[in-house]
Amino acid sequence: MATPDVTAPPDSFDLEVQTLIIGAGACGLVAALAAHEACQDVLLIEADAVPSGSTALSAGLIPAPGTRFQSDADIDDTPDLFAQDIQAKAHGENDDDLVQVMADTAGPVIDWLADTHALPFSLVTDFDYPGHSRRRMHGLPSRSGRELIDALRTRVEALDIPLICDRRATRLFAQGSWLAGAQLTLPDGGTETVGCDRLILACNGFGGNRAMVSEHMAEIDNAVWFGHDGNRGEAVQWGDALGAKTRHLGAYQGHGNVAHPHGILITWATVTEGGVQVNAQGNRFWNEAQGYSEAARAVLAQPDGIAWVIFDARIADIARQFEDFKNAESQGAVFRDETLVGLARKTGLPSDALRNAISDIPTDGRDAFGRQWGTPALSPPFCAVRVTGALFHTQGGLEVDPSTAKVRMTSGGTFDNLYAAGGAACGVSGKGDSGYLSGNGLLAAVTLGFIAGRG
Template sequence: MSEADQFDVIVVGAGAAGSIAALVAAQRGANVLLLEKSVLRGTNAQLSGGFLQAAGTRYQQEMGIEDSPELMMADIMKKNGGVANVDVVAEICRRSKDYIHFIADHVGLELHVNTTIKWYGHSAFRMHAGPAEKGSELVAQLRRAVAAEERVTLVDEARVTGLLAEDGRVTGVTAGIGDGTAEELRASGVVLACSGFGNNRQMLTQYCPDALDAVYIGSETSTGEGITWGMALGADVEFMSAWQGHAHVNPKYGTHLSGGLPYLGSIMVNLNGERFAREDLGYSELTPVILAQPSGIAVEIFDQRIVDALWTNGVFREAYDAGAVHRFERLEDLAAAHSLPVETVRRTVAAYNEGTRGTAADAFGREPSGTPLEAPWYGSVVTGGIAHTQGGLRIDPAARVLTPAGQPIAGLFAAGGTAAGMSGLGVAGYTSGNGLSHAFTTGLIAGESASAPVVSST
């Protein structure tokens, strides 16, 4: 880049966290260089369902939904077993409404609260989404907002190779721009928002070996460099064994069903035609349970009522339109089409329906819904996947990267998948929405913190 280019903040990664960090910093007066590995290869946010967890928003208030940051935090901490950076989780929950309002007011995406599904572990309806309820619409609008912001310079296909530091302070990055020649790019603040390590088999083997058999459904650019760059400068890491599983991946289609299916009444059977778990347990912790079934797959069974309820959900429609969901007039035909024992499937569904009516106890402890499954039937082959990792660089509530002694590394901030998340350890601590709420809120905070020297000088 030209020596005349002067930047106050450098943000590495233009996904959810990086884009909002860049926009926030720019609106506070900073000149921002936003470096992206590959727009074409996408981001985790782009591949997600696009649901945004937040508490105390104006959208909830308009609908009379009672929620608060304290209640959101209690839900998250209960799900992760009390294992998280409490101060950071508290700040994310407190500021979560701010990123929702920023996306609406400054990014320009029309939002609503989804009240079709009460997600597992949520004490209130707090999932917000755009009209299509799909991550791609969210990222597309972020890209438009970045392009319209004159203080942000986005460079695609940037090959960042490391951090620059002087006297214990991060002063910039080294990167190949344009012809690939390595350059030293300097700024007063650097935000690492370059995702986690879901697509790095070596790091998964080291930190998340239980995820190795899961189908990877995240961005191919999530290879963990930001975490390793921070560690090379003496940064601490936290919760590196944490990852978000997805129990509704369609292995032959490259799609996945909505994680909300079980909350509407779907069930899963293995190749023996038998249920094997409480399906509404949570789609992350259900992932290894599916992988432990014969051939590591299951058939998810649901009905027309559930299809109608999810028809406007972008992720579900994508799977449906791809052919991953099949309709049958008779349950026997569904079983035969998936090579399942017909009589076993018939008994399994009948027993589940008795549980929904409350006339018999559910074999796995699901609460009676009062709504049995009925024809026409829908079936979809699913397996367990990994969407992204949840461990990363240890940060404080200001998104500053910390050393093992708890001291901030001057000039260095982390957000999104590069920063340690809110899901504790392993796969079971993930609460629906943790990924995007963490990414956007830490991104917003990092943008504020990294641009603070600019604000204070004006």
């Protein structure tokens, strides 16, 4: 694909709409629903044959405080508490206003999707995610991003909101701070132009652009790319050409618990509920409680970039609510045995080292790595999955005004009608990988998508 570019508007367009949305992941679909509700004429375009994006590769969980689902579970949570958790995880590196807007918007968006659009959300209530002081993760029954995308697309189609796939935006038309439209490339190589009054970039990050990854986050450029290949960085490249502000381009979501070589995400509940990671020598090597994003670098630093997550049948029962984990079991990625010696034989791990790693876990208090314990001790039968580190999603991007999602210009102020949301915009994960709080990607997608869509 040619590098995305920016040129002056043509004399006329093949088609004109009020709101043009580029990208039909969760962000673009939510933006389309919000724009339609605001009585706008909407066109949603998607480069793939069907909507997918990074959302479909995720667990589809959205953190939100103060929802009716939390109320039903007697969980006392507030946007301010959520905002504090976000900033604590990101070491205070985020824009305070952006954090507060996302925290304030997340709950109403979940309730709106559930009540207005009948998405069957429920709250994850049987385990905690690192950094969240309350249980606030909302997901659909299968706990899969694929189900979330399909549910949102079903609503878009039911409302007759135009969604056209196999159309990749390759050029933006601009005149000063005004975006007049975009040029789309068709599957046969032909092009068509669309004029618009508002342009929303929901086309995700740049994790699939290896040159940009190496430039901005070299420490992770050897990781498995576990995101969507359509994450090519068009939004940032267009932003550079337009004179848009960018921020925190070194921020990303990693994950250190991807089954290898199966390429299946293993839920971090296998760790938070009392599991550990060991390397090929059977030794633990870090404080797993720091989070799954940091785990990517920790695992990749081990011999051959490989580790094993060790847990037990009790934890497997919790993990089985996730479709990905059930897939991992069906594909033979999950080893199981009544004894650690037997598990060591099946995995090829040194049995003495593995036994020591598990026996050294305290029943309470902190271990030698600084991890605080309080979960039940691991007990037979034991389980193990061979894992590696992966890059899931970039978290930096175009800087936006939090209240409108309009893109800010390097010269000051915002563009008149250019909006960015989701992976196209800078999120709230700080400057690197350690600032990523579970669910931050979909948090930015649905909140900024909702704000941009409403206009």
